[in-house]
Amino acid sequence: MDKGIEIRWHGRGGQGAKTAALLLADVCFKTGAYVQGFPEYGPERMGAPITAFNRISPEDIRVHSNIYYPDLVVVVDDTLLNSVDVTAGLKEDGAIIINTVRPRDEIIPLLKGYKGKVYTIDARDISVKALGKYFPNTPMLSAVVAVTGLMDWSLFIREMRSSYEHKFSKKPEVIEGNMNALELTYEALKEQLNEN
Amino acid sequence: MRTDINKINEQTPYEDLTEGLMMFAGGTSKHFKTGEWRTDTPIFDKDKCKQCLLCAPVCPDGCIPVKDSRRSDFDYDHCKGCGICEKACPFGAIEMIPGVEPVRR
Amino acid sequence: MSVKDRMSGNEAVAYAIRQIDPDVMPAFPITPSTEIPQMVSNYIANGMMNTEFIPVESEHSSMSATIGAEAAGARSLTATSSCGLALMWEELLVAASNRMPCVLALVNRTLSGPININCDHSDSMGARDTGWIQIYAENNQEAYDNMIQAFPIAEDKRVHLPVMICQDGFITSHAVQNIELNEDSEVKEFVGEYEPEEFLLNKGNPVAFGPYAVSNYSMEAKKAQEKAMEDSKEVIISTARKYKERFGRGFELFEEYRTNDADYIMIIMGSAAGTAKQAVDDLRKKGIKAGVLKLRVFRPFPSEEIANALKNCKCVAVMDRTESYNGNGGPLSSEVRAALFEYKIYPEVVCYTYGLSGRDFTVENVYEIFDELSGVSEGNIDIKQHRYINLRTKEEA
Numbered sequence: 001m002d003k004g005i006e007i008r009w010h011g012r013g014g015q016g017a018k019t020a021a022l023l024l025a026d027v028c029f030k031t032g033a034y035v036q037g038f039p040e041y042g043p044e045r046m047g048a049p050i051t052a053f054n055r056i057s058p059e060d061i062r063v064h065s066n067i068y069y070p071d072l073v074v075v076v077d078d079t080l081l082n083s084v085d086v087t088a089g090l091k092e093d094g095a096i097i098i099n100t101v102r103p104r105d106e107i108i109p110l111l112k113g114y115k116g117k118v119y120t121i122d123a124r125d126i127s128v129k130a131l132g133k134y135f136p137n138t139p140m141l142s143a144v145v146a147v148t149g150l151m152d153w154s155l156f157i158r159e160m161r162s163s164y165e166h167k168f169s170k171k172p173e174v175i176e177g178n179m180n181a182l183e184l185t186y187e188a189l190k191e192q193l194n195e196n
Numbered sequence: 197m198r199t200d201i202n203k204i205n206e207q208t209p210y211e212d213l214t215e216g217l218m219m220f221a222g223g224t225s226k227h228f229k230t231g232e233w234r235t236d237t238p239i240f241d242k243d244k245c246k247q248c249l250l251c252a253p254v255c256p257d258g259c260i261p262v263k264d265s266r267r268s269d270f271d272y273d274h275c276k277g278c279g280i281c282e283k284a285c286p287f288g289a290i291e292m293i294p295g296v297e298p299v300r301r
Numbered sequence: 302m303s304v305k306d307r308m309s310g311n312e313a314v315a316y317a318i319r320q321i322d323p324d325v326m327p328a329f330p331i332t333p334s335t336e337i338p339q340m341v342s343n344y345i346a347n348g349m350m351n352t353e354f355i356p357v358e359s360e361h362s363s364m365s366a367t368i369g370a371e372a373a374g375a376r377s378l379t380a381t382s383s384c385g386l387a388l389m390w391e392e393l394l395v396a397a398s399n400r401m402p403c404v405l406a407l408v409n410r411t412l413s414g415p416i417n418i419n420c421d422h423s424d425s426m427g428a429r430d431t432g433w434i435q436i437y438a439e440n441n442q443e444a445y446d447n448m449i450q451a452f453p454i455a456e457d458k459r460v461h462l463p464v465m466i467c468q469d470g471f472i473t474s475h476a477v478q479n480i481e482l483n484e485d486s487e488v489k490e491f492v493g494e495y496e497p498e499e500f501l502l503n504k505g506n507p508v509a510f511g512p513y514a515v516s517n518y519s520m521e522a523k524k525a526q527e528k529a530m531e532d533s534k535e536v537i538i539s540t541a542r543k544y545k546e547r548f549g550r551g552f553e554l555f556e557e558y559r560t561n562d563a564d565y566i567m568i569i570m571g572s573a574a575g576t577a578k579q580a581v582d583d584l585r586k587k588g589i590k591a592g593v594l595k596l597r598v599f600r601p602f603p604s605e606e607i608a609n610a611l612k613n614c615k616c617v618a619v620m621d622r623t624e625s626y627n628g629n630g631g632p633l634s635s636e637v638r639a640a641l642f643e644y645k646i647y648p649e650v651v652c653y654t655y656g657l658s659g660r661d662f663t664v665e666n667v668y669e670i671f672d673e674l675s676g677v678s679e680g681n682i683d684i685k686q687h688r689y690i691n692l693r694t695k696e697e698a
Contacts, residue, residue, distance in 0.1 A: 025477045030309040038476035041333070041659075053478060060479075062575035063438075064472050065663040197498070198506070210521035215461055215524045215529075217514050220499045222507025280574040 004034075004057030005148060006067045010086050011076035012017040014046040018136040020076070021052035023141050023163075028056045030159045031151045036061045049084050056150060074144060075099060076123075076136050077109070095196075097124040097143045099136055104192070117196045119147055121188060130181035131174070138178050142185035147191065157182065201227045226274070229295050230257060234277035236292045244289035251281040251290060303481040303548065305488060309412045310441040310473035313480055314380070314406050314466070317448035319350045320488035323404075324375035324495070327355035327366035331385040333470040334408035338380055360385035364392035364405075371396075371403040374451060374500030374508045376402060380511045382470060383410035388423045390431070396463045397432025398526055399511050401462045402455035405433070406448065407572065411469040419659020420470040422571065422625040425599075426632050432526055432529045434464045434533055435600040437570045439556075442480050443597075443625055444468040446551050448497035449483070450540045452492050457540075460533040462526075465600075469572040471659065491547060528600045537598055554603040556595040557610055559585060563592030565674040568637055569620040573655065573662045577620075580667030591671045596633070604640035611641065615678040616649040618670050620658045630654065630687040649677050655690040666690050 007024070011017025018039040025037030036055040053067045071094040075086050078100035090096060092171055095117035104120045111118065123139035131138070143154045160180055168174040199220040204213065214220065245267070251261040252267055259275040261268050282290040308316065315337050318326070328338035342349045353375075357363045363379045370377040378575075386407060396403055407473050411421040425435060434454065438444040444466065451464040468474055471578065499508050514522055534554070540552045558578050560566050574595035584591045594610055596603075611617055619638075620633025629635065634652035641647065651674060656662045670690070676682040 024478050025307060029479060034479050035307055036476055038471070038477050041471045041475065060441075063579045063664060064469075064476070064572040064575050065661050068663065206517045208521075210524045210528075212520050213518065213525060215525065216398055216510070217512050217518060218399070218499070218510065219509035220506070220510075224509070 002057065004055060004059070004061070004102050005071045005150065007054040007056070007072045007074065007144065008067050008090075009052040009054075009074045009076065010080050011052070011124050011136075012046075012051055012080070012082055013048045013050050015076050016135065017076045017140075020074075020137045020141050021054050021097055021127040024054050024144060025056075025154060026163065027145075027151060027159050028054075030038060031155060031162075033150075034059060034061050039174040040066055048147075049080055058073075070094065072097070072144065072148060074140055078102065078172055081107070081110045084191070085112070087111050090114060090116065092116050095119060095147055097121060097140070097147055099140060101125070119143065119189060119196070120190050121185060123185075124125065126184045126188060130184055131177040134171045138181040139159075142182040143189060153186070209260065229273050230275065230276050231271075231273045234272075234275060234280060234296050236277040236294055237272070237296060238275065238281055238293045239268055239293055241289045241291065242269075244287050246287055246289075248286065250284045250286065254280050254284045256280065287289075303483055305479065306482050307477055307479050308441060309336075310438070311336040311475065312340060312445045313441040314448050314468070315344070315443050315446040316482065317377065317488070318352075319344045319494040320407070320483070321376075321449065321452065321487050321492050322350045322358060322489070323352055323378050323450075323452075325353045325367070325370035325377040326364045326379060327357050327370070327377070327528075328379050329357050329360050329363045329381070329385065329592065331360070331382045331410075333410055333420075334380045334382040334385070334406065334573040335472050336474070337406055339418060344616055345500065348606050352605050355627070360388040363675065364389040364396065367403045368399065368401050369403075372399070372500065373502045374497050378405065378451075380406035380408070382408045383412055383418075383424045387412060390428070393428055393431040393433060393463075395511065398522070400461040400464055400526070400529070402461050403660045404448075404451040404455060405463065405465045407465050407467045408470045408474045415658075417608050417658040418470070420472050420572075421622045421657045421658075421659070422467075425465060425467050426623040426625075428465070429632060432460055432462065433600060434460075434530070434537070434598070436464065436466055436598055437475065437596065438468040439572055439574045439595060440465070440473050441468075441476070442550065444473060445480060445482070445599075446544065446548070447532055449488055449491060450537075450544055450551075452495070453537050453540050453543075454533065455615050457493060457536045460529055460536050461531055462533060467571070472498070472572040481550065487547070491544070495550060497653075533605065534598075534601050537601075546549045551637075552595070552597050554596075554598045554606055555610070556593075556597065558593040559597065560592035560594055560610060560614070562590055563613075564590040564593045564615045564678065565618070566594055566616075566669050567618045567620060567667065567670065568594045568596060568607070568633065570599065570633065571622065573620065573622070576664055577667050578690075580664040580671070582643060583664065584668065589671060589675070593626055599633075602636050602640070604636070605644060607637060608640045608644035608646045612646045613650055614648050616651065618674055619650060619652045621652065621654050624629040624657060625656060634687070649674075651677060651684050652687050653690055654687055657689075660691050662690065 001025040003196045018026045025035040039052040069089045073096040075098040081124045097119045123136040201224045259271040367377045412423045454465045577593045581591045619634040630652040
């Protein structure tokens with residue numbers, strides 16, 4: 001990571017996009033980076049489109065505005081593609097990661113001619129397999145690290161395990177489920193990572 | 197630092213007043229001689245008084261000293277001469293007379 | 302030894318409160334400051350601090366209880382935002398005029414209406430003349446550092462005034478960022494024990510607080526309070542110096558960022574100052590001599606110091622994050638222009654209004670403003686005063 005990276009998350013109220021942004025800030029902090037993770041706040045309405053942001057940088061971060069020209073966009077719910085201009089300002093040499101059950105070829109035409117890299121991931125499938133429930137957070141976080149190479153993969157895995165062990169000390173089954181979800185996401189993305 | 201109430205008056209410069217005009221002292225009202233405001237003065241007739249003590253609690257300025265269940269003469273330093281005590285007395289033992297000085301008959 | 306961590310502005314303030322471990326905290330929840338009493342309650346429940354937490358039924362009560370506890374001899378603080386601060390209004394003046402060294406953690410949010418939960422400075426600016434010292438933060442770090450300095454300033458014998466520690470709602474209160482935290486023991490030592498000379502629950506030493514004052518006394522009391530506010534400047538500066546010596550961070554009355562040789566200076570408060578500094582770095586690379594004066598202390602207002610800091614520049618932008626509805630811009634522009642006039646320093650001054658009700662403020666906005674300033678100073682454009690940044694207008698459509 002020579003220079004900073006700016007990430008914009010699109011999700012729906014209640015899906016955990018904000019939590020994912022804060023988790024990403026957390027794990028990047030542990031690798032010594034300067035981090036910023038914040039949601040764009042409004043009335044809390046379940047299901048309404050929301051955005052959250054990350055700045056990750058080797059230098060102190062002073063800017064406090066939203067992010068209009070992100071390096072990476074993460075879409076936690078593909079139904080947002082119909083109503084939100086998710087690629088607005090997204091850099092051409094950047095990337096977008098979309099949680100969808102649909103194949104990538106079907107998604108690309110919905111991105112208003114975006115020419116950068118497009119990754120799709122079925123976070124529902126992964127989450128249900130690994131955790132038995134639909135929590136798109138963990139797979140999406142994993143996808144961000146896999147796609148950006150923000151940190152060494154094994155370091156990421158180590159940090160996430162220690163953070164889950166801390167967070168779920170009373171629910172060890174959740175720790176393994178989440179760790180599984182991280183790895184399954186990486187596996188699922190492998191092909192696309194090689195292609196791109 | 198405790199407040200010396202006698203050094204605070206309408207000539208005191210602002211630098212010498214207490215913070216927020218707080219009084220770091222207790223019972224300071226006794227230094228304030230409200231008896232000077234009086235135009236009528238209650239006179240206590242010891243002989244007519246039955247020591248029923250109906251007068252003492254109605255005095256707004258606490259100017260009827262009571263000790264061992266017996267009242268004594270008025271505290272004229274603080275009595276404003278309102279006359280409530282005269283109205284409260286069933287035995288005519290308190291009489292309001294015009295003037296500031298307590299004049300005994 | 303400081304510890305590197307990451308947390309939101311609210312977490313940082315709650316963490317500082319835990320370290321300060323005040324005697325009493327009455328509070329009533331309101332967005333976006335709710336997390337502060339919530340986190341403090343957690344610390345208390347977990348046995349990590351000894352503060353007596355009083356859940357009250359309104360902000361009028363939380364400030365009343367803070368004053369009452371403070372008068373009783375307890376180190377006291379509360380937290381609020383927006384309409385909560387407005388409901389405290391009467392009590393804010395009571396706290397200051399009774400010279401209570403209590404503290405308020407304010408998370409800035411706009412005042413209605415339209416009802417909105419996002420950041421601007423209309424709440425604290427509305428309370429600017431209540432007699433409270435006001436200190437603003439650019440980020441979570443400064444909110445934390447300012448919180449730790451609050452009681453040493455308030456409780457200093459030359460001051461004895463309440464202190465409001467302000468940070469931008471959501472923008473810093475809910476943004477997780479890196480932070481350096483001090484050791485608990487070092488904070489404890491810096492803040493010190495609270496040993497009031499006079500207080501209500503001091504057996505055998507009766508006191509009367511909050512007396513009625515007839516006109517023959519009241520004006521003198523107000524002047525004495527005003528003098529304490531003037532004197533607090535020295536205490537704020539010396540406390541900031543001590544803090545910096547010990548912990549290596551912070552500013553005194555304001556931060557001067559690349560202003561030394563600057564032709565154009567932007568005066569700004571709160572989180573937007575960080576955005577402005579980033580923009581200044583970008584502009585400097587293009588040879589534009591821009592600088593930022595980030596005001597930390599709004600009350601007392603450092604008139605002379607600000608005027609001096611602006612004496613060599615050509616043009617100044619004054620940034621108000623509130624509207625005064627007076628046809629003459631916001632409070633910061635009024636204060637800055639009065640200061641310049643008083644000290645006979647006359648750069649061109651352009652006043653702007655930005656960021657109302659959470660309207661975003663970007664580095665591009667800062668470029669645009671500095672571009673206008675250079676036009677003004679070269680006499681190319683006659684700029685309209687009090688222009689709103691990022692406002693939809695027919696003209697700009």
